[in-house]
Amino acid sequence: MKNYHSFVQSVYQIAQDASRNGIAHLSTQDNRFNGNTITLNNTKSTNFGSCSYLGLEFDERIKNAAIDAIQKYGTQFSSSRAYVSLGLYEELEDLFRKIFRGNHVLVTPTTTLGHIAAIPVLVKDDDAVILDHQVHSSVQGAANMLKARGIHVDMIRHNNMEMLEKKIVELKSKYKNIWYMADGIYSMYGDGAPIKEIHALLDKYEQFNFYVDDAHGMSCFGENGAGFVMQQAPMHPKQVIAISLAKAFATGGAVLVFPTWEQYQLVRSCGGPMITSGPMQPGNLGAAVASAKIHLSPEIYNLQEDLNENIKFTSLMLHKYGLPVIHETDSPVFFVGVSLPKIGNQIIQKLVKQGFYVNLGVYPAVPLKNTGIRFTITRLHSFQQIEEMVKQLAFNFNETLVQEDFHINKIYNAFRMPLPEEVMADQKVKSLMAKSNLKVESYASINQIDKDEWDSFFKERGSFDWDGLQLLEQTFTKNENPIQNWEFDYLIVRDEYHKPVLATFFTTALSKDDMMSPSAISEAVEEMRKKEGETYLTSKSVLMGSMLTEGEHLYIDKSHYHWQAAMECMFDFSSQLLDLYDANSIMYRDFKNSDEKLDKFFMENGFIKTDLPDCHSIEGFSWGTTEEWLKLLSPKSRRHVRGNILKKESFYETNVVKNATQSKIEHWYELYLQVKKNSLALNTFTMPFKLFKNLANARNWEVLELSLKNDERLNKKPVAVIFNYKSGNSYSAMFIGVDYSMQADFMPYRQALYQSILRAKELGMDKLNLGFTADLEKKRLGSISNATHGYVQIKDHYNLSVIGNIAKTKRIKKAV
């Protein structure tokens, strides 16, 4: 839930920024609308944000029909449709039956309520659901309700038919029916679902069914404006369509289209909102009847053609002005990629001031790095309005990229689009001309960096001083198993006087995408990995620091005039690594204090703030005796330490082991594997034996080995081992191994932590770092828990969505 809070915070910050910049949460200032202009912030603007694609909201017949219905039936008819419906409903549903070629139709107050009415009723307990990754959130919301009933909900990559078929084959033996849920036209990028291919799968697999939300396709496409889905292929007997009347249809409301009378009856009688929610009101119903009549007349084709001409002209203009359009389609929804929110914010601010209102397509509707300018075209736009807007958009786009020193190739990369040749040539010239006062130094190994300088940045921060990193490099390179190989990259940014402004390092490695998920989710994912292979739901990640280091990995001189520019150099560097290693994400991590300025800075550069597990440390070792130390603990912790740790202390013998034998190290490794097997709180790949071998012989590492004095077992092997790193006055407990068969009688885990405290004291350390997880155990020993956060940028969210699905299912099952 902690990360859900982070999610809300991120969305809140984006919304607040957009609102402050005058591009969101706006209100029109017009007393009356006249065509497609609206007044915002005292500026008359052409509205390029309307989904009323056919401009029917100003049609006199529809307006008069609404007025007439209100005059006849009042402003509302307040009764559930389960009891009684206004007669206009019957008239409207008759007209829709004609529009949808005799299929069964049910009018609902909104598309969202339509999904909530239909999906839980249509999908049975022994069915499974597959969601398209980009299906509208209202469909996802309704599908999430199914999880409470234990229904299997899966996900496929956007429009990936190969993956869909694989899932159908996989699920058909386990479930009665398989439902695929998708959009007809997708609301952000405006691309369409491959309806013909989906129908081919419906024909091929008997158990396969299709539920499609065609909100943005209704009226604009198809015979009698029946929508994009119906335009692509006739109604399939295993297909349910949901359409919106609040877009091109221009009246409010929604319609569900069923192939069978039974399905219609079931949803009409049992769909939640059909029983408990209010109906569409007379004004909307009257308007909808009038609009439906227009749809049933030849006039609809003229309206569609007008819109189509505008779409064609817009595509042509966007192409001519060289803007990066994501998905060139025939739909009225356009998305020009800008990649970063700060670029999008600035372009839209300029456009709004120039009198063009467009939308910012931003997180959570799209990944933060895939921010863009989303705009819609309606029949009411003139070519001149369209060209003027595109011309200004192109001007603002180019101007903002120059102002922000942001290369257009980054936008093409973010959207995985090939770079147009002319842009490539232009970029080459620009990069040759680019000059900066900052000097970026990058290194592929710590051996290339001066030891004293590196240690001056990171000494005492954790196990990533020069020696610590050398050991990691030796361990995680040149291994036979590619999973155990990491890429190491070091960055130092200096000013013109050679003074370091920023330093850090990155490791790029394959990591488990559920690494930060709660144990229960990782448990479920690990079960799936047994079947799908160990790299299932894993991806390469560019990580500030490494999976084995903890602490402040960023050295930044914030007093330096160019610190922000240095940070931007770091962002560029990590983006280059992302491309170089074909990784999926970048994570900047272990930031301890909340810093609004830094949050904003990261967010503007396409990073989302995310909470990380708390990290623990003990500071201050000025106490003399154990009793003095105990006095520093709470009474409850004191009781715990006395009863569970000090009482057992006399059974143990603790040694600092040097020059360990191979068999000893092998035993330590076995102890480590026992802990690893029992802990999924921070789910990583199992560390290689080579690591422990290297640790045992490293200068700055200490191995504390705990044995039982009167061990009655035959082998008498040590029962716990803890690997600690010494860096200046800081001592870090990094790995632990425990014989769990001794846990009940001797509690070796707790004893090992306690012995580390004693050792840190003995060595005269100021600080003991205890790492992540096992919060309660560490707090009882007087550790301070430090809330940490990171900033993450993800190219492809698919794996995380799949894990999110598992998480929702787990949470719901737990709640039930």
Added chain:
Amino acid sequence: MELTLAEFACFNLKSKQQILNYKGNYVCSMVLSDGNSLMLYTMNGNFITALKSTKTGEVVQIDSVVNKDILYLFAEKLDLAGFVN
């Protein structure tokens, strides 16, 4: 932004008229023998004609490739025959 003739040709009559109205330069018009009028425009260095029905007052045809003879007639009307060869 200029449109090529091929791009212009992709649009329907109503759209072509719209484009002509804000991108084209009206040159002159003449009445044909059937009473309809033919208007001459230039756009992006090309000649374009629009045929207007006298009965309805609406443009019924727009051609981006102009017949040479028609061009001569316009040239004569403008007293520019010497320039058209």
